[in-house]
Structures are given as C-alpha cells and as structure tokens.
Amino acid sequence: MKNPNIKLLLGDEAVGQAGLDAGISGFYGYPGTPSTEIITYVQRAKISKERSIHTKWSVNEKTAMEEALGMSYAGKRSMVTMKHVGLNVAADAFINSAISGVNGGLVIAVADDPSMHSSQNEQDSRFYGKFAMIPVMEPSTQQEAYDMTRYAFDLSEKVKLPVLLRLTTRLAHSRSGVITGEPKDQNKLNPPDDTHRFILLPSNAKGRYASLVDMQPELVEISENSKYNKFLPGTDSSLGIIASGIGYTYLMDNYLENKNPYPTIKINQYPLPKKMIRELFQQCDKILIIEEGYPVIEELLRNNIFDDGKVIGKLSGDLPRTGELNSDIVAKALGMKIVDDLSIPDIVKGRPPAMCVGCGHRDLYDELNFLTKEIGKRRVFADIGCYTLGALPPYEAIDTCIDMGASITMAKGAADAGIFPAIAVIGDSTFTHSGITGLLDAVNENSPITVLISDNYTTAMTGGQDTAATGRIAEICRGLGVEEEHLKLIVPLKKNMEKNIEIIKNEINYQGVSVIIAQRECVKFYKKM
Amino acid sequence: MQDNIILAGVGGQGILSIAAVLAMGALSRGLYVKQSEVHGMSQRGGAVQSHIRISDKEIQSVLIPKGHANAIISVEPMEALRYVPWLNKEGWLVTNSEPYKIPEYPDLEDLKVELERFSNHIILDAGKLAKKAGNKRAANMVVLGAASPFLSLGEDAIIEGIKTIFSPKGTRMVELNMDAFNYGKEIAIKQVK
Numbered sequence: 008m009k010n011p012n013i014k015l016l017l018g019d020e021a022v023g024q025a026g027l028d029a030g031i032s033g034f035y036g037y038p039g040t041p042s043t044e045i046i047t048y049v050q051r052a053k054i055s056k057e058r059s060i061h062t063k064w065s066v067n068e069k070t071a072m073e074e075a076l077g078m079s080y081a082g083k084r085s086m087v088t089m090k091h092v093g094l095n096v097a098a099d100a101f102i103n104s105a106i107s108g109v110n111g112g113l114v115i116a117v118a119d120d121p122s123m124h125s126s127q128n129e130q131d132s133r134f135y136g137k138f139a140m141i142p143v144m145e146p147s148t149q150q151e152a153y154d155m156t157r158y159a160f161d162l163s164e165k166v167k168l169p170v171l172l173r174l175t176t177r178l179a180h181s182r183s184g185v186i187t188g189e190p191k192d193q194n195k196l197n198p199p200d201d202t203h204r205f206i207l208l209p210s211n212a213k214g215r216y217a218s219l220v221d222m223q224p225e226l227v228e229i230s231e232n233s234k235y236n237k238f239l240p241g242t243d244s245s246l247g248i249i250a251s252g253i254g255y256t257y258l259m260d261n262y263l264e265n266k267n268p269y270p271t272i273k274i275n276q277y278p279l280p281k282k283m284i285r286e287l288f289q290q291c292d293k294i295l296i297i298e299e300g301y302p303v304i305e306e307l308l309r310n311n312i313f314d315d316g317k318v319i320g321k322l323s324g325d326l327p328r329t330g331e332l333n334s335d336i337v338a339k340a341l342g343m344k345i346v347d348d349l350s351i352p353d354i355v356k357g358r359p360p361a362m363c364v365g366c367g368h369r370d371l372y373d374e375l376n377f378l379t380k381e382i383g384k385r386r387v388f389a390d391i392g393c394y395t396l397g398a399l400p401p402y403e404a405i406d407t408c409i410d411m412g413a414s415i416t417m418a419k420g421a422a423d424a425g426i427f428p429a430i431a432v433i434g435d436s437t438f439t440h441s442g443i444t445g446l447l448d449a450v451n452e453n454s455p456i457t458v459l460i461s462d463n464y465t466t467a468m469t470g471g472q473d474t475a476a477t478g479r480i481a482e483i484c485r486g487l488g489v490e491e492e493h494l495k496l497i498v499p500l501k502k503n504m505e506k507n508i509e510i511i512k513n514e515i516n517y518q519g520v521s522v523i524i525a526q527r528e529c530v531k532f533y534k535k536m
Numbered sequence: 537m538q539d540n541i542i543l544a545g546v547g548g549q550g551i552l553s554i555a556a557v558l559a560m561g562a563l564s565r566g567l568y569v570k571q572s573e574v575h576g577m578s579q580r581g582g583a584v585q586s587h588i589r590i591s592d593k594e595i596q597s598v599l600i601p602k603g604h605a606n607a608i609i610s611v612e613p614m615e616a617l618r619y620v621p622w623l624n625k626e627g628w629l630v631t632n633s634e635p636y637k638i639p640e641y642p643d644l645e646d647l648k649v650e651l652e653r654f655s656n657h658i659i660l661d662a663g664k665l666a667k668k669a670g671n672k673r674a675a676n677m678v679v680l681g682a683a684s685p686f687l688s689l690g691e692d693a694i695i696e697g698i699k700t701i702f703s704p705k706g707t708r709m710v711e712l713n714m715d716a717f718n719y720g721k722e723i724a725i726k727q728v729k
C-alpha cells in the first residue's frame with residue numbers, strides 16, 4: 008500500500024523538495040530546460056511562503072549565482088539552478104566562489120541536456136566541477152536526487168565549498184516515487200568573521216587558491232568513504248564497469264533477471280574515488296565506462312598516448328560519443344542481443360515543433376519576410392526563445408542563434424564589418440538576461456543596426472515564467488540612450504501589417520541604432536495580471 | 537506485475553495527464569513507477585512521448601528498451617506509429633483515429649492500413665466520445681480507457697489515479713474524465729469481441 012511520505016516527483020522537483028527540507032533560505036535561478044521545474048516547484052510549495060524562502064527568478068544565471076553566494080555569505084543555505092549553458096554565463100562567479108569558499112551551504116544544481124532536446128550543445132557540467140575543484144554529486148535516480156541534494160548541503164558546510172549537483176535531462180524530467188525526510192530548520196543569520204577570504208585581491212586569492220589545491224586529497228578521501236560511491240563485487244573479472252549517474256540505471260536495466268556478473272563501481276560523487284578504481288583496475292582485464300554526457304571519467308582513466316585498449320567506452324567507439332545513452336546502447340556494448348525488428352513505417356513524417364497559432368512572433372516574421380522582397384537579402388541575427396523556431400519553414404526568417412543575448416551583439420559586429428541591413432531579433436526575457444549590455448555597446452557607437460524586441464510579457468519557451476522587465480522595456484532602451492525618434496512600439500497583428508512594415512523599413516534605413524518593440528502577449532502563457 | 541507503456545501525441549494533447557493518472561494509480565497500489573516527460577521546445581506542437589514503467593520490483597531505466605512496450609497509447613494516429621519499434625510482439629497499439637495534421641501528413645487510408653497491420657490494435661474516434669462525455673479535451677482519457685483492459689495495472693488503480701489527478705479541479709471534472717474513460721473502455725471491449 009501507499010507510503011504516506013512518498014511523493015511522485017520529477018528529478019527537478021526532488022531537488023527542489025530536498026532544498027526545502029534542507030532548510031534553504033533562498034533559491035535563485037534563471038529558467039532553462041531541463042532545469043526550470045526546480046524553481047517552479049518550490050514557488051508553489053506552501054513551506055516557501057511560511058518560511059519566507061526566496062524563490063523569485065533572477066535576471067540571468069550570473070546574477071542568480073552571485074545572489075546565492077551573498078545569501079551563503081550571510082550564513083544561510085541557498086541553491087542556484089540553471090541549465091548547462093547557463094553555467095557558462097555564471098562561470099565567473101561560480102569558479103571564484105570556490106576560491107572564496109562559502110559560509111552557509113551552497114549547492115549549484117545544473118541540468119545538462121545530452122541529445123540536445125532543447126539546447127544548442129551537449130556540454131558536460133562535470134568539467135566545470137573539476138575546473139572549479141569542488142565536489143560534484145551526480146544522482147542516478149529521483150530518490151538519490153533528493154537524498155544527495157540534502158547530503159550536498161551538509162557537505163558544502165563541512166568543507167566550506169560550493170557543491171555542484173549535476174542532473175541530466177532524463178533524470179530531471181522523469182517522475183518516480185520519492186520518499187522525503189523531515190525538514191530541517193533554516194540557518195540563522197551568521198555572517199563570517201574571516202571576511203578576508205571573500206576579498207579576492209591577489210594577495211588573499213593566492214592563499215585561498217593554495218588552500219583549495221591543498222584540500223583536494225581531502226575531497227578525494229571524502230569521495231572514497233562516501234556512501235554514494237559503491238564497489239559492487241562480481242564473479243567475472245574479464246570486464247570491470249564504472250557507471251555514473253543515470254548511466255548506472257541503463258546498465259542495471261540489462262540485469263533485471265540475472266545478476267550483473269562484472270565487478271562494478273557506481274559513481275555518484277566526485278572527485279573520483281581513487282582506491283576503489285585502482286582495485287577495479289587490478290581485478291579486471293578491461294574496464295567499460297558508462298557515463299551520460301562527455302567521456303569525462305573515461306578521459307581521466309585511459310592512457311591517451313599509449314592506448315592499451317584496457318579502458319573502453321565512448322572514446323573507443325564501444326558507446327556512441329554523442330547523444331544520450333539508453334539500456335539498448337549499453338546492452339550492445341556488453342555484447343548482449345537487443346530486440347530491434349520493427350522500424351518506423353515510412354509514412355510517418357517528422358513533426359518538428361512550431362510557434363503556436365496566434366503567436367505574435369509569427370506576424371513579426373511575416374512582416375520581416377515581406378520586407379525581404381523589397382530590400383533584398385537581409386541578415387537577421389536572432390536569439391534564444393520560441394522565436395528561434397522562426398528558423399524553420401514556412402518562415403526561415405532568421406540567420407543565427409548562438410547564445411542568450413548574441414542577437415544584438417552579433418548584429419553590431421556584422422554591421423561593423425559592413426553588413427547592411429543588420430537586424431537583431433530578441434525576446435523580452437532574453438533582452439533583460441543579456442541583451443541590455445550589448446545594446447549599450449551599439450548605442451555608444453551608434454551602430455547601424457535595427458533591434459526588434461519581441462515582447463510577449465513572459466518567458467514562454469520554458470513554460471511562462473515572469474520576466475524581469477515587463478512593461479519597462481522602452482524605458483530601459485531610453486535609459487541606455489536609444490534616441491526617442493528611433494524607438495518605436497508596434498503591435499504585430501495582421502491588421503497592422505502595412506503600418507508595421509513601413510515602420511520597420513524606415514528604421515532599417517536609418518544609419519544608427521533603432522529599436523522596435525513588438526508588443527503582443529504570448530497566447531499560451533500570458534496570465535492577465 | 538509489469539507495464540511498459542509508451543504514450544504518444546502532439547504537444548498540448550494531454551499526454552502528461554495520462555501519465556500522471558497511471559503513475560498516481562501505480563503509487564496508490566504501492567508499486568514502483570518511473571515516467572519520462574518532455575518539456576521545453578518540443579512542447580510547441582512537436583511530437584511528444586512519455587515512457588511509463590510500472591512494476592512490483594524496483595525499476596532501473598526510465599526509458600523502455602526497444603521491443604519491450606506492452607502498449608502504445610496514442611492521442612494521434614500517425615504518432616502511434618512513430619514508436620512501434622518499442623512495441624513487443626504481443627503488445628497493444630491503441631490510438632485515437634483523428635489526425636492532427638501537418639503539411640506532409642500521410643493519406644488517411646494508408647495510415648489506417650499501416651495501423652491495422654498490428655494484430656493487437658484498437659482505433660477509435662476519441663474526440664467524438666470525449667465530446668459525448670462533455671469536453672473534447674478529454675480524448676486522452678478515452679484512449680486510456682480503451683487501453684485499460686490490456687494493462688497489468690488494474691482498472692481500480694487507474695480510476696483511483698483519475699480521481700487523484702482531477703479532484704482538485706472539482707467533482708464535475710472527475711465525472712467527465714471518468715465518463716470519457718468508460719466510453720473508451722466499452723469500445724475496446726466491443727472491438728476485441
């Protein structure tokens with residue numbers, strides 16, 4: 008029968024619940040698939056209100072990371088959440104928080120997206136953990152996501168370092184029953200006495216960095232003794248297996264009926280437990296590494312110069328180097344047979360995502376495409392959001408999409424090089440995330456670019472989160488120095504098409520910065536306030 | 537006891553509600569459950585699927601291996617076929633017949649032929665039955681009802697799942713979705729006979 012403490016939670020939600028139960032005082036983050044549901048979950052939780060826990064979205068991942076570090080400085084527990092590419096944005100603060108160390112427990116929950124379901128790359132956040140030289144937790148199941156998040160806070164306070172919690176899409180976005188524990192009290196306000204460590208002047212930073220380096224053997228020892236790294240003995244030493252994170256579930260899915268015969272190490276905590284791995288290497292002829300994402304462990308363990316073939320995995324070609332794993336892929340690497348006799352019938356056609364019917368972005372692209380007929384080839388530098396789908400037919404309206412905020416800055420660089428017209432398309436949330444600074448660059452040089460800010464009053468792609476500057480976009484542009492006569496508001500509706508095309512055309516022809524704010528609420532997520 | 541089910545459809549068709557009903561039903565019986573979801577870009581009118589695994593033993597992978605699903609439950613006929621590599625030989629293919637069209641959508645007759653190739657199939661107009669129950673959006677519960685006779689998770693558990701998921705939205709919603717579920721089930725039983 009049902010366990011009363013069991014909740015059906017996404018991996019993301021398990022992390023959020025664990026944070027709440029670990030006595031957190033603040034969650035900080037910027038929405039990004041597959042990490043978004045950590046914060047949307049805690050925003051709905053009753054306890055967040057009761058305990059006055061901070062759960063509002065930040066403007067971007069860097070501000071989130073710094074805000075969380077500030078809360079940790081004050082002695083309280085905090086968590087930062089983001090998708091993998093968000094950690095690039097937060098990287099400066101992230102790496103340096105390892106140098107200063109923390110006061111209250113600080114956990115950075117980052118969700119990677121192998122197979123790029125909703126992302127532009129497959130980067131593996133474990134590299135960042137190694138780069139910052141801090142402990143990394145990588146749960147295999149939703150229950151472990153809960154347990155390890157709670158453990159990560161204790162660990163963070165014990166070693167006085169931030170801890171990285173690495174999730175991957177399938178864990179973040181799968182549900183399972185999770186047994187939760189008793190909530191802990193929140194930390195009291197307790198700012199540090201040794202404030203020097205938070206002043207990273209070279210003279211202080213040198214000492215801090217040296218002690219971070221000196222601490223590494225201790226972190227390895229903690230990993231060796233952690234209950235989250237396990238050596239599971241086996242009877243057949245022709246092969247040893249190291250399986251980390253969700254990779255472990257894909258391994259064990261192949262041994263539901265029979266026991267796994269191979270000595271196996273289940274890795275959920277980094278730095279890697281050296282002794283355990285040494286023992287596996289001594290026992291076994293070959294070592295298969297099963298890890299979701301980049302071959303991080305494999306690269307560390309294999310001899311890349313004089314490859315003796317002992318370590319196999321993604322680099323040896325036994326597992327695919329790109330994309331997600333699954334139990335079939337792992338079965339093949341283990342030499343097992345899989346069932347693969349049916350293929351998808353030919354009549355099944357691809358069904359790519361598309362912008363909703365009635366979405367204002369569509370009308371904006373119709374207007375831009377209409378103009379193409381008149382002005383000929385134009386370059387449209389776009390950004391990250393639902394409007395990126397304007398790359399697909401029937402619109403094919405954009406030429407670039409690289410990273411958050413890159414529309415305005417790339418348009419500026421292209422204009423510097425002589426491209427005309429250079430048009431940027433960016434959403435309201437992406438604009439506040441990291442478009443503002445780029446626009447200031449363009450204003451300072453009065454670069455001949457036309458910036459279209461498609462303002463739908465929400466962060467639609469990730470499910471309709473609040474945006475940082477609803478109703479204030481024009482004001483921000485004015486404040487940055489955009490000239491009043493080249494700051495236009497339009498409503499992208501069919502009935503306004505002619506008028507809007509005229510406005511866009513005039514601004515494109517202006518040899519300086521113009522900003523056109525296309526305002527129309529997202530039909531799917533905009534909630535009347 | 538074990539169910540490996542693939543839910544299929546288009547973003548916005550209510551796949552996640554079917555998944556939630558099954559998962560809550562399984563939990564109410566003290567069973568293990570793992571269920572994958574799609575969030576983010578594909579939700580914008582793209583193909584979406586959810587794997588759901590229910591067992592009385594601990595479950596490892598959330599993803600079902602190929603050839604191991606005992607049912608594909610689809611709210612859209614072409615989408616049902618997208619996941620047939622996962623269906624096992626005795627598995628059931630249960631789908632709504634109403635297409636959600638895209639420009640290169642296949643000919644409906646060809647589609648029907650392809651679906652009927654599977655000896656264990658149920659094809660039904662779920663939208664029509666949902667309308668009869670009171671809301672076209674309940675087509676997801678109609679297809680779930682039509683699949684229910686072929687699942688190891690008993691009907692009682694599924695009904696408990698429906699109650700848990702829809703009761704926060706009021707008793708009317710529970711009744712409507714229960715009706716939709718029952719209409720689907722009746723059709724399936726008739727078709728199998």
Ligand code: SF4
Nearest residue numbers: 363366393467529530
């Ligand atoms: S969710 Fe909103 S912004 Fe995104 S495509 Fe739909 S209407 Fe447009």
